[in-house]
Amino acid sequence: MEVEIRGVTKSFDGTTALHPLNLTITSGSFTTLLGPSGCGKTTLLRLIAGLEQPDAGSIAIGGKAVCDIGKRIFLQPQQRDLGMVFQDFALWPHMTVYENVAFGLKARGRRKETAEQVAEAIEAVRLKGFEKRYPHQLSGGQQQRVAFARAIAARSGLILFDEPLSALDALLRDEMRDELVQMVRKLGLTAVYVTHDQTEAMSMSDSIIVMQQGKVLQSGRPEEIYHYPDHHFAAQFVGRSNWVEPEVKMVRPEKVRWSKEAGDVGFEGIVQRVSYMGDRYEVAVKLHNGAVWTAYHSDRVALGLPVSLFVAERHIHTLGQKQ
């Protein structure tokens, strides 16, 4: 279920939400749209779903045009072969688990095989035995699984997620991350996942698309985006960056050493702040050139201490350069 987006634009009342956008989402991948609030993630997802119409461009799902403004093609959401999971789960409070999942199928105009498909979806999310419960009788994680069951019941090959874990508490969120990815893989689905949370994006995705102000800045594997960001914004957004030259060269904190090895570049500074993180200390060092770097240490380091930090040349990344 490849998704192809070509020249898609969208404005609301004269404000541009998406600049001309070209993207290919690989079939069978778990692809995440990552970016700050307001950058256009939801808009893009709603365009794929057919909940919104673009001003220009075309979208194809699994090789089939679901929208082509030039050719006046526009398929309604229920005519597109996809499922969607929203941030607030959007479950009907007056319907049971079974009815909520079945409703998803009815809304798509499918009557045949409903009972079997509902049962299969409920089993896939491990909620067998909960069919007669109402949403308020379920935990947040279980409600999330109902929303997922509803999205997969029609056996569509493509599933869209809009910040589906943001309403859950931190511990449950970690658990559900793994669970969602596993369920998506097991069912062989193509997933497009929206989040503003870089940890979520890094841990769940095969591919990350970094967005800023209605544009795609960079796309690639999580490791590529993290180690070889193309842009200052992407570098900052996916983790802490130590700038060797502002806007040009950076080092990730875990590559910084406290003692020199052959060929290392050295940086002098003063310890400015020390934060205990449980598994390590995060140390902020103000360099003589004014930049503040982050480095990690297994022991507490004294405030105000003059220190030298070292980095292997190969770990200094120049923005926009593949290594």
Ligand code: ADP
């Ligand atoms: P994100 O999901 O990344 O937070 P959105 O796609 O929701 O961002 O929004 C992108 C931009 O489009 C924002 O500036 C937002 O205010 C605007 N926008 C989104 N939907 C509408 C709408 N229905 N009417 C007017 N403006 C909208």
Ligand code: MG
């Ligand atoms: Mg959004």
